[in-house]
Amino acid sequence: MGCLPGAGWLNSRPATVPGRAGDHGMIDDGMEMDLKNTIAIVTGGTRGIGFSIARTVAREGARVFICGRDMGRLEAALEELRTSAGDSVDGITADVGRYEDCRKLIERAVERFGGLDILVNNAGIGFFKPVDRISPAEWDELVATNLSGVFYCCREAIPHMRRRGGGYIFNISSLAGINAFPGGAAYNASKFGLNGFSEAMMQDVRYDGIRVSYLMPGSVATDFAAAPGAKPAEAWKLTGDDIAQAVVDLYRLPPRALASRIELRPSQPPRKK
Numbered sequence: 045m046g047c048l049p050g051a052g053w054l055n056s057r058p059a060t061v062p063g064r065a066g067d068h069g070m071i072d073d074g075m076e077m078d079l080k081n082t083i084a085i086v087t088g089g090t091r092g093i094g095f096s097i098a099r100t101v102a103r104e105g106a107r108v109f110i111c112g113r114d115m116g117r118l119e120a121a122l123e124e125l126r127t128s129a130g131d132s133v134d135g136i137t138a139d140v141g142r143y144e145d146c147r148k149l150i151e152r153a154v155e156r157f158g159g160l161d162i163l164v165n166n167a168g169i170g171f172f173k174p175v176d177r178i179s180p181a182e183w184d185e186l187v188a189t190n191l192s193g194v195f196y197c198c199r200e201a202i203p204h205m206r207r208r209g210g211g212y213i214f215n216i217s218s219l220a221g222i223n224a225f226p227g228g229a230a231y232n233a234s235k236f237g238l239n240g241f242s243e244a245m246m247q248d249v250r251y252d253g254i255r256v257s258y259l260m261p262g263s264v265a266t267d268f269a270a271a272p273g274a275k276p277a278e279a280w281k282l283t284g285d286d287i288a289q290a291v292v293d294l295y296r297l298p299p300r301a302l303a304s305r306i307e308l309r310p311s312q313p314p315r316k317k
């Protein structure tokens with residue numbers, strides 16, 4: 045399996061810096077982390093928040109591998125990303141709700157770029173209705189996408205990150221992961237679950253040099269849970285680029301520092317009447 049000696053993760057850490065498996069020394073360098081030459085996977089990178097994250101980390105010098113279920117959207121996203129990032133962006137169709145697809149996604153990214161430093165678990169779906177109107181099939185699909193898919197991807201990614209001496213996993217949760225609301229039972233359950241999963245995993249992998257953060261955005265201006273273009277543009281909402289900037293800022297913190305959870309909300313939502 046590839047292990048690029050030039051990876052940004054290793055580049056930005058002096059060889060003497062501890063923090064590897066079984067090493068309980070303090071990480072004492074204040075060095076800022078650099079995305080240049082890192083290798084990143086962004087699930088659901090074909091539009092919305094994931095596309096913004098893929099574009100931003102590619103601009104920062106990362107090689108980026110994306111996925112989505114729809115081939116047309118994947119091709120369109122790759123074409124757009126390649127106008128500025130060229131060959132350093134690639135991707136495949138994959139449904140993160142299926143373990144075998146996640147296994148292939150990680151494998152193909154590692155084959156294509158030679159390793160893995162960053163995993164952004166962003167793919168997610170939502171529907172909003174009371175419990176007695178949710179079909180079991182809808183429930184299964186939502187939980188498979190928003191929660192099981194994150195587990196599948198992390199399970200496959202962690203050994204590759206360990207091999208490179210560390211990495212970073214970002215899980216895109218939601219403020220719906222701490223605030224329940226009527227009609228949100230399935231979505232709330234998936235995001236509350238994702239938060240617990242992220243906190244436990246962070247403790248599983250921290251001494252391998254793998255940092256884990258989960259981000260909880262409020263309303264972001266995307267087509268989430270709607271037909272493309274069906275939602276009106278609302279200037280008060282966050283943008284995908286705001287979330288992407290948070291990902292880059294978190295990554296840049298010195299290796300000894302971990303902002304393990306972030307709430308990012310519109311600063312001026314409409315006043316409640």
Ligand SMILES: NC(=O)c1ccc[n+]([C@@H]2O[C@H](COP(=O)([O-])OP(=O)(O)OC[C@H]3O[C@@H](n4cnc5c(N)ncnc54)[C@H](OP(=O)(O)O)[C@@H]3O)[C@@H](O)[C@H]2O)c1
Binds near residue numbers: 094114141169216260
């Ligand atoms: N928009 C918001 O207000 C908001 C707020 C907080 C949190 N979030 C979270 O942010 C994440 C991204 O949301 P978004 O607003 O960017 O949504 P979006 O515009 O609907 O984009 C979702 C992306 O995920 C992909 N996707 C969906 N299901 C997938 C699956 N099973 N396997 C692989 N890819 C899949 C989609 O591509 P395909 O359809 O082609 O598969 C698309 O690329 C989600 O986890 C969501 O819960 C969104």
